[in-house]
Amino acid sequence: MSALLEVSGVTKTFDGFRAIDDLSFSVNEPELRAIIGPNGAGKTTFMDLVTGKIRPDAGTICYGDLSRDLTKMSEAQIARAGIGRKFQKPTVFEDQTVEENLTMALAAPRAPFAVLFRRTDARVAARGAAARVGLEDRMQTPAGVLSHGQKQWLEIGMLLAQEPRLLLVDEPAAGMTSAERERTTEMLVEAAKTRAVVVIEHDMEFVRRLNCRVTVLHEGHALAEGSLDHVCADPRVIDVYLGRQEAADA
Template sequence: MYQQKDFVLSVEGLTVSFDGFKAVNNVSFYIEEQEIRVIIGPNGAGKTTILDLICGKTKSTEGSIKFKGKELTKLREHEIVHAGVGRKFQNPSIYEDLTVFENLELSYPKGKKVWGALTFTRDQAVIDKVNEIAEMIFLKEMLQSKASLLSHGQKQWLEIGMLLIQDPELLMLDEPVAGMSVSERKQTAALLQKITQDRSVLVIEHDMHFVEEIADRVTVMHQGQVLSEGSMDHVQSDPKVIEVYLGH
């Protein structure tokens, strides 16, 4: 059996029922340090529900979610964030009226507690960190631009940056390249490869070319259950996956 301590995230027997319907049914998977795990599957397979369960937005009916050995199922959403799990939703939630710099600065962890927010000063450490993240997310030249002026892809990067500045050890991204141009998708793949040098990433995605570029391991879901798991080559050649997903 897997050693718990070896994994950043251990999901075991995870189930959630809504009025008797099991949206997620006895799902187990394990994410290692510095791994990019991608969950794929047809619409309604339970992919986004898995993220909702991990970040505490939805409570599981049964099963276990351990982050670095710590049980998450009993924690509130903000406690899960503080534990080191960050999540980006499908639609970018950024402050359109603020500059790129201000968006990143607002997410800087020092301002999280009320007292921290009241005493927050823009010191050199904050400025350095904002600059470092802005360079990483390809927005160094846009720091003084209003976020409303960014392209759709750049807004997605900004939101990833707002998570990165909080330094989570597990970053969860729901369809990060939806609506992006081909060149933006390539840059996003490069960005994810870079950020997994010191953290793990869990991605839900439909774009198979993008999945091929980034995934260390792929979990295929169907009707709330794990259908197949392994390398991209493995799941692409799995007859069950071809039948229910890739064949359509």
């Protein structure tokens, strides 16, 4: 494995509040990484920084061969470079079918004539993307009638269809049934075999199922890192995040 994302000395302040404080860590390719931490730890701000939604006050965020500094790129340039982001609330085109959602998301020229001539290939690719997220039997179903979990899967499928090198996923297990969480775990583990997948999550059972390296954020910096068992045994993590009883149950 080699480093795909290198965050070095990044700081971000909002109206005097330091949301990210000299944050440094790296993500390899391929790798599955979970980021946990209390509310206000900087998890969402971290994603905003990586995707170019906001700019840091200091530090660098290098990507790819690590010669590209994301802090100097626009949101569109970052997306084209292969970084995809899934927000907590699924954002799909509810009036369109699963197939149409996936087709629109495919990484390919989107000019009208290009789409027209690629229609057959796009349909095949969309079906392949649906199979990756367990929706191959719902291709003609309007996205609006899917369950919450299926909408989450569709959005993940739409991102995977774009073949990102780095996929950022925000609380994918929120609102899911136990069976849906299990399927989502399998989906993310499989995706991380060929790319970097970073998951922000509060559900510790879900994080345990991911069986991956965990970074704990607190007050904008990396407090601890390692396996879930390792970070859960760290007294600092217990004090600021887990609490004594939660740590014993983790």
